[in-house]
Structure formats: C-alpha cells, structure tokens
Amino acid sequence: MFSFFKKKPPAESPAPAPAASPAPPAAEPPPPAKSVFSPSSWFGAKPPADEPPPAPVAEPAPPPIETPPAEAEQRSGWLGKLKTGLRKTGNSITAAFVNAQIDDALYEELEAALLMADTGVKATEHLLEDLRRRVKSSMATEASQVKLLLADAIADLLRPLEKSLVIGEHTPTVIMVAGVNGAGKTTSIGKLTKHLANEGASVLLAAADTFRAAAREQLLVWADRNTVEIVSQEGGDPAAVSFDAVNAGKARGKDVVLVDTAGRLPTQLHLMDELKKIKRVVNRADASAPHEVLLVIDGNTGQNALAQVKAFDETLGLTGLVITKLDGTAKGGVLCAIARERPIPVYFIGVGEKLEDLETFKAREFAQALMG
Ligand SMILES: Nc1nc2c(ncn2[C@@H]2O[C@H](COP(=O)(O)OP(=O)(O)O)[C@@H](O)[C@H]2O)c(=O)[nH]1
Ligand SMILES: [Mg+2]
Numbered sequence: 001m002f003s004f005f006k007k008k009p010p011a012e013s014p015a016p017a018p019a020a021s022p023a024p025p026a027a028e029p030p031p032p033a034k035s036v037f038s039p040s041s042w043f044g045a046k047p048p049a050d051e052p053p054p055a056p057v058a059e060p061a062p063p064p065i066e067t068p069p070a071e072a073e074q075r076s077g078w079l080g081k082l083k084t085g086l087r088k089t090g091n092s093i094t095a096a097f098v099n100a101q102i103d104d105a106l107y108e109e110l111e112a113a114l115l116m117a118d119t120g121v122k123a124t125e126h127l128l129e130d131l132r133r134r135v136k137s138s139m140a141t142e143a144s145q146v147k148l149l150l151a152d153a154i155a156d157l158l159r160p161l162e163k164s165l166v167i168g169e170h171t172p173t174v175i176m177v178a179g180v181n182g183a184g185k186t187t188s189i190g191k192l193t194k195h196l197a198n199e200g201a202s203v204l205l206a207a208a209d210t211f212r213a214a215a216r217e218q219l220l221v222w223a224d225r226n227t228v229e230i231v232s233q234e235g236g237d238p239a240a241v242s243f244d245a246v247n248a249g250k251a252r253g254k255d256v257v258l259v260d261t262a263g264r265l266p267t268q269l270h271l272m273d274e275l276k277k278i279k280r281v282v283n284r285a286d287a288s289a290p291h292e293v294l295l296v297i298d299g300n301t302g303q304n305a306l307a308q309v310k311a312f313d314e315t316l317g318l319t320g321l322v323i324t325k326l327d328g329t330a331k332g333g334v335l336c337a338i339a340r341e342r343p344i345p346v347y348f349i350g351v352g353e354k355l356e357d358l359e360t361f362k363a364r365e366f367a368q369a370l371m372g
Contacts, residue, residue, distance in 0.1 A: 004195050004360060006164035010171065078359045081351040082369045085299075085327040089117040090372020093150070100143040102135060110150065117333030117370070118302045123340035127153050151371050157336055158363035163345035165292065165320065167201060172249040172257045174282060174289035176242075177322075178275055178312055179296035181263025184324030184350055185209075188296050189260050190222025191358040192348070197227040201255040206245030207232035208278060209262040219260065222355075229254075238262060238274060239281045246285035259290070272315045279316055294347065296322045299330035306337045313342060324350035327357070332370050 083090070096109035107128055114124040127150070134140075134149040167173050179185045186209065193203050207216045207230055216232045229252075231245035242259050249257035259282065261275060282290050295312045297305045305323075312318055321344050326332060335346065346361040 004165075005167045005199065007168045008166050010169055074356050075359060078351060078356060079365060079369065081327050081357065082349065082366070083372070085330055085351055086332045086369050087372065088329070089113075089331045089333060089370055092116060093370070094147070094372045097143045097147045102140065102143060102146055106143060106146065107132070114333060114336075117331040118305075118337065119333035120303055120306065120337035120340070123157065123333075123336040126340055127157060127336065130156075147371065151367050154336065154370060155364045155367035157339050158366055160343050161321075161335065161339050161346045162361060162363050163320070163347065164360065165347045167196070167256060170286075170288055170291050172204070172246075172254040172286075173291050174246055174249070174257045174259070174286060175292040175294060176259045176261065176279060176282060176290040176316075177294045177296060178261050178316060179263065180298075180308065183263065183296045183298045184322070185263070185296045186218050186260055187353060188322050188324060188348065188350060188358060189258050190219060191350070191355050193219075193228055193258060194222050194355050195358070196256055202253075203228045204245055204249045204252065204254040204257045205230045206242050206257060206259040208238040208241045208245075209260050239277045242278045243281040243285050246282050246289060250286060257289075272311075275312075275316060292319045293317060294320045294322055295344075296324060299323050299326040299332065299334070299350075300328055301334070302331070303334060303337065305334045306341060309338055309342045309344060313344060318344050320345045320347040322346075322348045322350065322358075323361075327351040332366070335366065 092113040093110065096106060096113055100106045100109075110131070111124055111128055114127060115121070119127070130153045131146070131150050134153060135146055138145065138149065140146055140149060165175075177185050177189055189205065193205065196203050205219050205228060207219060216230060216234070219230055229248075231241060231248055233241050233244075238261060245259065246257055248254075259278065261278060279290060279293065293316050295309060295316075295318050297308060299305070301308065309318070309321065321338070323335065323346060326349055338344065338346075348358050349361050349366075351357050351359075
C-alpha cells in the first residue's frame with residue numbers, strides 16, 4: 001500500500017525522436033525499451049539480462065498490495081517523527097478546541113493558528129470557509145466534531161498533491177533535482193538511490209553540483225558501489241556532466257539517471273539560467289528527458305517555500321516536490337499554501353537524515369500529523 005515508487009512498463013511505442021535532436025544513425029534502430037520491472041508488480045525483481053521483458057499489460061491497475069508488517073512498522077515510526085516535528089502546529093490548533101464553543105472566537109483562533117503554521121492567507125481563508133460549510137451541513141454541536149471536520153478539510157485540500165513517482169516507463173527515467181543550497185537535495189537523492197537500488201533498479205548519478213568537492217563523496221556514502229555509478233567532473237561544467245550522464249545512462253541501459261544540481265537562489269537569475277541549460281542539454285541527450293524535474297524544499301523555509309515553488313516552476317516546469325526537514329522546527333502548513341496556489345505533487349517527505357526518514361506523502365496522514 002505504501003510503495004515507494006510506482007513502476008510502470010514502458011509505453012507501447014517509444015516516441016519518435018524529433019528531427020532536431022542528434023538522432024542515432026538511421027541504419028541503427030533504437031535499442032528496444034527495456035524495463036527491469038515486472039509490470040504486474042510495483043516491486044518486481046530484476047529478470048536475467050537476456051530474458052525478454054514480460055509483455056506489457058494494457059493498463060495495469062495497481063495491484064492490491066498488503067503492507068508488509070516491517071514496512072508498516074517503519075512507516076509508523078516515520079509518522080511518529082513527522083508528528084513530533086509538527087507538534088508545535090498541532091498544539092496550537094488543538095488548543096483552539098479546548099473548552100471551546102462553535103462560535104466566531106473558535107474560528108478566529110483557528111485562523112491565527114493556521115496563519116502561524118505558514119498556511120498563508122489564501123489557504124487559511126479557503127480552509128475556514130470550507131470548515132464552516134462542513135460544520136453547517138453536518139450540524140455539528142461540539143468543538144471536538146469541528147476538529148475532525150478540519151482534519152477532513154485539510155486532507156481534502158492536500159489530496160491533489162498525492163502522487164507516486166513513476167519509474168520504468170522510460171529507460172532510463174531521467175530525474176533532475178533542483179533547489180536552494182542546503183535544502184537537502186543530495187541527501188534526498190542518496191535516500192532515493194538507496195531505495196531504488198534496494199528494489200533492483202540500476203541507478204546512475206550525475207554529480208552536476210560541480211562546485212562542491214564533497215558532493216561526489218556525499219553521494220557515494222549513500223550509493224551502493226555495486227548498483228550505482230556516478231558521473232562527475234570536479235570543477236567542470238554542470239551541463240556537460242548532465243549531458244554525459246544521460247548519454248551514459250542510455251548506453252548502459254540504466255533504469256534511472258538522477259541529476260544532482262548545485263544550490264541556487266531563485267533570485268540569482270544567471271544561476272537559474274544554468275539550471276535551464278542543464279535541462280536543455282539533458283533533453284538534447286534524450287528527447288523525452290528529463291522525465292521528472294523535482295524541487296527539494298527545506299520545510300523550515302516557511303512561506304518562502306511557496307515563492308521558491310513558483311520561481312523554480314516558472315523557470316523549469318516542475319513535476320514534483322520533495323519536502324525535507326519536517327522533523328525540526330517546521331510548521332508544515334506551507335503544504336496547504338502550495339496545494340492552494342501552486343499544486344505540484346509532493347512525492348516524498350523527509351523527517352531526518354537516515355534512509356528510513358524519507359517517505360511517500362499521504363494527505364490524510366499529513367493532515368492528522370498537522371492536527372497533533
Ligand atoms: N533534520 C533533517 N536534516 C536533513 C534532512 N534532509 C537533509 N538534511 C540535512 O541538511 C543538510 C543539507 O543537506 P544536503 O543534502 O547537503 O543539501 P543540498 O545542498 O540541497 O544538497 C545536511 O546536513 C543534511 O544531513 C531532513 O529531512 N531532516
Ligand atoms: Mg548538494
């Protein structure tokens with residue numbers, strides 16, 4: 001149920017490369033798209049190299065997978081950390097309901113608590129209007145009922161952000177990762193890599209953060225040297241490293257190429273241009289890539305997180321978000337602001353520095369953690 005990635009077989013027919021791209025010589029047909037993942041399972045085992053891939057199923061419905069006990073246990077531990085991280089927000093929302101009547105004072109207290117939690121004016125207004133409607137139609141008479149209705153309203157607001165990262169439709173699936181300095185890009189890439197490798201996916205990392213000498217070593221800490229390769233070039237051109245990595249990923253039949261970029265402040269225009277250039281050359285190496293452009297956000301950034309989402313989305317066209325550090329002093333409400341103003345899917349949430357501290361985003365869980 002709580003699978004980390006959604007695995008899909010490759011699309012029926014690979015999209016033809018546009019004429020503009022440096023296509024392979026006409027005589028040489030493109031290699032058949034090959035996925036290591038069984039289309040019948042999100043966590044298929046890697047078949048032997050020369051075994052033909054299983055026939056793709058028309059539209060594979062996600063199989064009803066029971067959460068294995070170990071996985072469920074890990075998730076509940078993770079959820080505990082998320083709740084602890086968001087405790088301050090939870091406490092102030094909960095406090096509004098203590099000995100409360102359903103009256104204007106309650107709504108005012110909730111408004112203050114939501115604004116304090118970085119929910120932002122628009123999402124707060126939306127939530128309170130929605131809550132009043134729910135209270136009316138359910139004919140609630142107790143403040144405790146209103147609390148449940150608020151959790152429902154938050155979960156419904158956040159639900160459009162729930163989406164799985166899909167792996168396997170392209171070989172390789174090229175994922176570009178951006179974000180400001182210290183947001184947690186390299187750490188999150190490390191965790192993702194480890195999860196992918198554990199599932200049998202072959203991963204190639206592009207250390208396009210060529211400014212930081214330690215970036216490669218940092219990635220290697222996470223990477224299992226047997227299943228993960230790294231393309232790097234210290235002091236080199238980030239776009240060139242990314243281009244090489246995508247080409248190498250194609251040539252070596254990797255399942256996933258992850259491009260780690262340097263931290264950039266969205267206000268520094270020339271630096272945003274560099275990210276655009278990386279995206280452009282990745283696309284030149286593989287006309288369907290990048291398949292995902294992820295923004296990593298430090299959960300402690302508050303309302304500025306929304307500004308980052310907007311700026312990076314306008315420059316790069318984001319496909320997903322990773323929110324990190326929700327274990328610290330983060331307030332969490334900014335996800336509501338994102339849902340209301342720039343609803344880009346949240347693929348993963350980080351609550352610490354360990355592998356198991358990265359998990360998939362579930363709206364209902366998050367709403368509950370936010371409510372304390
Ligand atoms: N507490 C906490 N720390 C994190 C999390 N994710 C990353 N970090 C830490 O944040 C710091 C910056 O991370 P890094 O991945 O190097 O950021 P980058 O500059 O975006 O690549 C490191 O010390 C990480 O250990 C998280 O979810 N929780
Ligand atoms: Mg980094």
